[in-house]
Amino acid sequence: MSRTPWAQPCSAHRRDGWPCGAYAIRGGSVCRMHGGAAPQVRHAAQRRLFEERNRRHRERWERMKPETRAEIVAGIFPREDFSDYGHEGLPVA
Ligand SMILES: [Zn+2]
Secondary structure, X not given: OOOOOXXXXXXXXXXOXXXXXXXXXXXXXXXXXXXXXXXXXXXXXXXXXXXXXXXXXXXXXXHOOHHHHHHHHHHHOOOOOOOOOOOOOXXXX
16 A cells, blocks of 8 residues: 555645745645744644544445454464464554
8 A cells, every 4th residue: 555645735825915826845835935944833733744644544344254354363373372362353563
């Protein structure tokens, strides 16, 4: 799966009323010139990207067949015995 480009336009407007037109920072809604470089804005954008990625991974996990999930978990924790949990009780890392 490829990385999703953000490629969202900056939501701010220039002094003359036209839209900024620059790309927003990844995960954010404004470009660097319109507040996107500020630490709290960057952090919020990073958290949004992280949550978005988490959501996609969770959706993919939920679409998987139980056998596929069990194989993945066995690959990550090869020495653990999950037989008591069954296929569905495994937490998403
Ligand atoms: Zn802008």
